Amino acid sequence: MANDPKKIRFAPNGALYIAPAPVEGASGGTSVPTGLGDPNAAPDGYKALGYADESGVTLTPAIETQPVNAWQSAVPVLYSVTGASFSIKATLIETNEVTTELFFGAQWVEVMSEDPTPVGTGVFKLDLSSTPDLKELSLVVDWNQGGIRYRCVITRAMISDRGAIQLNRTEPGKFELTLEALDFKGNLGTVYTNDDIAAA
Structure with missing residues (x-):
């Protein structure tokens, strides 16, 4: 095959x-995308995380293996799978309700006044x-080059790591997050594309 x-x-x-991760066997929860969808809109039930920094998003699928050695051979005769993972890392730079709640692991609530009839204070x-x-979360990552589109769908995931926020005069606040895919019916994730890379 020639270089192209x-x-x-x-x-x-x-x-x-x-979005919240779907619950197996439950109805009325998140419906996970099963295709590329609309490139200009969030999938139904999902919320956008806004801008990420210029390093983009890092997807890391990994398979851990263990060699099987035999008396008759100086090299392994095969490898067995001992673990699999799929991590997604991004540094978000848009400060909004979704990103801050995700980063801090809590929800914003309005502080109420202590009057006989509590009212919202705006704080x-x-x-x-x-x-x-x-x-547990469900995550969708979209990326494209012109009309060539890709979508990675992680049905179940959890945040495994958070970076530190550095507050300074010249750089925006950054919310560094790493999410790890969890098993869902034997699946870690799915990648969709309209790229011309596979035989029909």
Whole structure:
């Protein structure tokens, strides 16, 4: 097969979306996308995470293996799978309700006045629990180069790591997040594309 520079791909545009993870056997929850969908809108039930920094999004599928050695051979005779993972890392730079709640692991609630009839004060707070719950999320990552589109759908995921926020005069606040895919009916994730890379 000849080299083809037209098959070199970039990801100059993209978006990240989250929703509550669907619950197996339950109805009325998140419906996970099963195709590329509308490139200009969030999938139904999902919320956009806004801008990510210029490093973009890092997708890391990994398979851990263990060699099987035999008496009759100096090299392994095969490898067995001991683990699999799929991680998604991004640094979000848009400060909004969705990104801040995701980063801090809590929901904004309005501070109410202490009058006989409590009313909203216009001030909101995040209560950071000393025993936080780990919420299950569903994640969609879209990217494209012109009309060539890709979509990665992670049905179930959890945040496994958060970076530090550095507050300074010249750089925006950054919310660094790493999410790890969880098993859902034997699946870690699905990638869709309209790229001409596979035989029909």
